[in-house]
Amino acid sequence: MDALSTQFGSPAPSASQPRSAFASSDFETFLKMLTVQMQNQDPMNPIDSADYAVQLATFSGVEQAVRTNQLLENLQSQFGLLGMAQLAGWVGQEARAAAPVYMDGRPVTLSPNPAAAANRAVLVVTDSQSRVVSRDDIPVSAEPYEWTGTSATGAALPVGIYNLSLESYYSDDLLTTTPVEHYAPILEARGGPGGTKLILRGGIEVLATDVTALRVP
Structure with missing residues (x-):
C-alpha cells in the first residue's frame, strides 16, 4: 500500500485551492488505490471481504463529505448575496445611529434620549481633537431635535x-x-x-447592526 500511496498520492494542499478541491482529489485517489489493490492482490492470500467492506464504507464517507462541503460553500455564497441584496435597498435612506456627525452647514436631526428623572439636558459637542466647542441646553424630551451646528458663541x-x-x-x-x-x-x-458596514455622509462608517432606525429623507 505504501507504493500505491506514492504512485497515486495527492499533491500537498496550496493556499490558493479550496478545501473541497482537496477532498475531491483524495476521493479520486482512494478509488484508484482500491482498484489497483484488487487487481494486484495475492491469489493465494486474498484480502478478506470484511476489509473490502470497511474500505468501501470509508469510500462512501469521503464521497458524502465532498458533497456536504460543496453544499455548505454554495449556501454560504447565497446567504452573502442575499444579505447584500437586502442592504442595497438601504442606500439612499437615512440611518439612525450613535456615530460621529458630519456637519457642513445643513441641519442634522438628532434623537436625544435624556434620563427619565432628568429636568435638564445639555448637548455637548466636541471636535476631532476632543475639544469642547459647544454646550447647549436642549428640551428634556426624546422628540427629534434639529442641530444647526453652531459654536458656543453662536457662530x-x-x-x-x-x-x-x-x-x-x-x-x-x-x-x-x-x-x-x-x-x-x-x-x-x-x-x-x-460584518456589513454602511458609509454615511462625510465618509463616516457604522456597522449595519448598530443602526437603530431607518427613514426615507
Whole structure:
C-alpha cells in the first residue's frame, strides 16, 4: 500500500485551492488505490471481504463529505448575496445611529434620549481633537431635535466631523452622559469580515447592526 500511496498520492494542499478541491482529489485517489489493490492482490492470500467492506464504507464517507462541503460553500455564497441584496435597498435612506456627525452647514436631526428623572439636558459637542466647542441646553424630551451646528458663541462651526453627547441633570446633579444618535444619509453598503458596514455622509462608517432606525429623507 505504501507504493500505491506514492504512485497515486495527492499533491500537498496550496493556499490558493479550496478545501473541497482537496477532498475531491483524495476521493479520486482512494478509488484508484482500491482498484489497483484488487487487481494486484495475492491469489493465494486474498484480502478478506470484511476489509473490502470497511474500505468501501470509508469510500462512501469521503464521497458524502465532498458533497456536504460543496453544499455548505454554495449556501454560504447565497446567504452573502442575499444579505447584500437586502442592504442595497438601504442606500439612499437615512440611518439612525450613535456615530460621529458630519456637519457642513445643513441641519442634522438628532434623537436625544435624556434620563427619565432628568429636568435638564445639555448637548455637548466636541471636535476631532476632543475639544469642547459647544454646550447647549436642549428640551428634556426624546422628540427629534434639529442641530444647526453652531459654536458656543453662536457662530457656524467649520465643516468637519464632530462627536455629540448628552448630559442629563436633575437640578445640579449629573445623572448620565450618553452618546447621541442622529440621522444621516446612507451612501454605500460594504461587506467585510467584521460584518456589513454602511458609509454615511462625510465618509463616516457604522456597522449595519448598530443602526437603530431607518427613514426615507
